[in-house]
Amino acid sequence: MSVLRVVLADDQVMIRSGLRALLAAEPGLEVVAEAGDGRQALAAVRAHHPDVIVMDIRMPVLDGLAATRVIAADPELSGVRVLVLTTFDEDELVFEAIRAGAAGFLLKDADPAELLRGIRVAAAGDSLLAPQAARRLVAAFAVGPAPAGPSARALDRLTDREREIVALVGRGLSNDEIARHLVISPATARTHVSRAMVKLAVRDRAQLVVFAYESGLVRPGR
Numbered sequence: 001m002s003v004l005r006v007v008l009a010d011d012q013v014m015i016r017s018g019l020r021a022l023l024a025a026e027p028g029l030e031v032v033a034e035a036g037d038g039r040q041a042l043a044a045v046r047a048h049h050p051d052v053i054v055m056d057i058r059m060p061v062l063d064g065l066a067a068t069r070v071i072a073a074d075p076e077l078s079g080v081r082v083l084v085l086t087t088f089d090e091d092e093l094v095f096e097a098i099r100a101g102a103a104g105f106l107l108k109d110a111d112p113a114e115l116l117r118g119i120r121v122a123a124a125g126d127s128l129l130a131p132q133a134a135r136r137l138v139a140a141f142a143v144g145p146a147p148a149g150p151s152a153r154a155l156d157r158l159t160d161r162e163r164e165i166v167a168l169v170g171r172g173l174s175n176d177e178i179a180r181h182l183v184i185s186p187a188t189a190r191t192h193v194s195r196a197m198v199k200l201a202v203r204d205r206a207q208l209v210v211f212a213y214e215s216g217l218v219r220p221g222r
Contacts, residue, residue, distance in 0.1 A: 004123045005032045007048060009041035009064065010056040010085060015108070019054065022112050029119065038062025042070055045080055051123040054106070056085045057097065065097050072101025072203070081122040098206045125204070155215055157199040163217060165192040169205065170212025 006023060008016050008031055016034050023029045033044035039062045045053055053071070057064040068082045084097045084105040098104065103122040106115055155163060168178045179189040193205070202208050212218045 003028055003030050004052065004119065005030050005048065005050040006119060007031070007033045007035065007041065007044045007050045007053040009035040009038070009044070009053055009059065009067070011036050011059045012056075015056075015085075019115075022115065023119075026116055029116070036060075038064055038067035041067050045071060045077060049077070050080060052081045052083060052103075052119050054083050054085055054119070055102070065100060068097050068102050069100040081125075083118060083122050099210050101203055102206065103204055104206045154200055154211070155217070158196055162192055162196045162199070165189065166196050166208060166212050167217040169193060169196075170209050170218035172209075 006029060008019050008023075010016050010019070013036070016036075020031050020034070023031050032048045032050055035041035035044045037059045041053060041055060041059075041064070042062070044050075055064040055068060059067075064084060068084070071077045071080055071082055082097075082102040084102045085108055086105050087108055104118070106118050110118070158166065164182070165178060168181060173181065175189045175193060176186050178184075178193075179186040182189070193208070197204070197208055200208070200211055202211060
């Protein structure tokens with residue numbers, strides 16, 4: 001079994017200790033470093049090149065949002081997946097983190113099994129933007145008129161079916177739910193999602209959700 005290497009970044013020692021204890025008891029996961037602020041997190045990522053960094057948003061010196069932007073913009077760190085730790089009163093920052101390149105987010109009070117699964121999902125290249133999380137983001141931040149900027153123009157790259165698929169992703173549907181909704185196979189749904197991601201040059205499903213909002217494919221109440 002290959003071992004997934006994880007960095008923990010949080011300014012609260014108790015949270016890091018709890019996360020380390022949880023991961024230490026799980027086969028196939030290894031905590032290779034800890035960090036108490038964003039600058040330390042970047043140093044740890046550059047030194048260890050982990051599969052996943054679990055990143056708190058609110059940290060001193062350099063916050064998790066800024067650190068996420070740096071990681072996502074560095075080609076040498078393209079294999080590192082960022083999972084943001086948050087509470088729901090930080091929704092807007094979560095949205096910005098996903099836009100910056102985070103794979104998704106975990107709640108600090110998440111069940112241990114959810115956290116462990118989330119790390120594995122992110123390491124596999126998928127997004128940890130669960131349907132209920134996507135819907136929460138829609139309700140909180142998908143407001144205002146549809147933009148006419150680059151996101152809207154990028155719609156021209158998609159077929160009608162791909163636009164429909166991206167809109168469903170933006171509403172928080174999983175591939176299986178999309179397949180049932182459109183009466184297609186889950187494999188076909190996955191193919192459409194993958195093609196849309198390639199055409200739009202987005203890193204993962206989380207950024208595809210952001211695109212769906214910013215392009216106007218998904219609006220509140222739809």
